[in-house]
Every structure is written in structure tokens, then in C-alpha cells.
Amino acid sequence: MRFGRRLGLDYGSVRVGVAISDPHGVLATPYETLQLEVAIKELSRIVEVEEIIEIVLGLPKHLNGSEGTSADLVRAFAEDLRTCGVPIRFVDERSTTVSAAAQLRQSGRTSKTSKLIIDQATAVIILQGALDSEKNGRLPGEVLT
Structure with missing residues (x-):
């Protein structure tokens, strides 16, 4: 496992x-x-x-794995992110927002209060998935080259 903080991002x-x-x-x-x-x-x-060593960016895909307009917007955002000077890694974000919303509901949050933090909660799921993958010996997703 590489040492250093990583950022997870949920683009909207x-x-x-x-x-x-x-x-x-x-x-x-x-x-x-x-x-x-x-x-x-x-x-x-x-x-x-925060001395970040890598950015993990959720990439929206259709259920069949193909990319659409939303993925194009994320890839364009990633190009702008290059100015941060650290590697950027795309990971599949299918179902992350749904999972985050379910977790927030289970913790007793209402839809109204969840709206304020749903993007952060989704970013946590994106980043945690990447960390777990790396922990298991697999670098997650694809690197922006």
C-alpha cells in the first residue's frame, strides 16, 4: 500500500x-x-x-458499462484537475449515490438533511472502494494519461 492521503471526488x-x-x-x-x-x-x-498523492474521481457509466454525456463532463473536469499536479484515477461510480442515500437513511437522516451531505457521502464510497481495491493488491480504475 502506498503511503499518503488521497482525495475522492463525486463530480456533479x-x-x-x-x-x-x-x-x-x-x-x-x-x-x-x-x-x-x-x-x-x-x-x-x-x-x-493536505499533501495529497492522488485524486480518485468517480466516473459515471451506464449499467452496461458504456460511457455517456456525464462521463464526458467528468473527463473534461479531470483535464482541468491536472493543474493540481497529482495523478488522477477514474473509478466506476455506478450505484454510489444510491448506496450513499441508503446509508444516510439508515443513519436516521431525512431527505432534506441528506441533501446537504450526499455528495460527500458518495465521494467517501468512491474513495473507500479504491482504497479497498488497493489493499487487496489491485490498483483501481484507470489513470488519466
């Missing part, structure tokens, strides 16, 4: 959910939700302050 048309790992790459935790218009600037700051 309005907001970007952010999660961060511990330096040992064991646990993903919610970090914050950014408005899309300031996301690149804020993520650059977070990468520097």
Missing part, C-alpha cells in the same frame, strides 16, 4: 463532493462539498495543504 453539475483518506490509505472520511465554479481552485489548495 452544481457541486463536487470531496472525501479524504488517512495517510495509510485505510479509511475514507467526508471532507467537504464544493461549488463547481470554485472546485478546481479549492481542490488545488486542498491537494497542497
Whole structure:
């Protein structure tokens, strides 16, 4: 397992959910939700302050595994993220928002209060999946080249 903090991102048309790992790459935790218009600037700051070694970005896919318009938007966002100066890894984010919503409901949150943190919760699921995959000896997803 590589040492260093990683960021997990859930890209949305309005907001970007952010999660961060511990330096040992064991646990993903919610970090914050950014408005899309300031996301690149804020993520650059977070990468520097938190000494991030990699960004894990959820890539939306259809159930059959193909990519659509949403994936194109995420890939364009990733191109802008290159300015952060760390590797960017795409991971399949199918069903992550549904899983996050279910977990929030189980924890007693209402739909109204969940709306404020759903993006962070989804980013946690994206990042934790990548960490678990790496823990099992497989680097997750695809690296932006």
C-alpha cells in the first residue's frame, strides 16, 4: 500500500463532493462539498495543504458499462484537475449515490438533511472502494494519461 492521503471526488453539475483518506490509505472520511465554479481552485489548495498523492474521481457509466454525456463532463473536469499536479484515477461510480442515500437513511437522516451531505457521502464510497481495491493488491480504475 502506498503511503499518503488521497482525495475522492463525486463530480456533479452544481457541486463536487470531496472525501479524504488517512495517510495509510485505510479509511475514507467526508471532507467537504464544493461549488463547481470554485472546485478546481479549492481542490488545488486542498491537494497542497493536505499533501495529497492522488485524486480518485468517480466516473459515471451506464449499467452496461458504456460511457455517456456525464462521463464526458467528468473527463473534461479531470483535464482541468491536472493543474493540481497529482495523478488522477477514474473509478466506476455506478450505484454510489444510491448506496450513499441508503446509508444516510439508515443513519436516521431525512431527505432534506441528506441533501446537504450526499455528495460527500458518495465521494467517501468512491474513495473507500479504491482504497479497498488497493489493499487487496489491485490498483483501481484507470489513470488519466
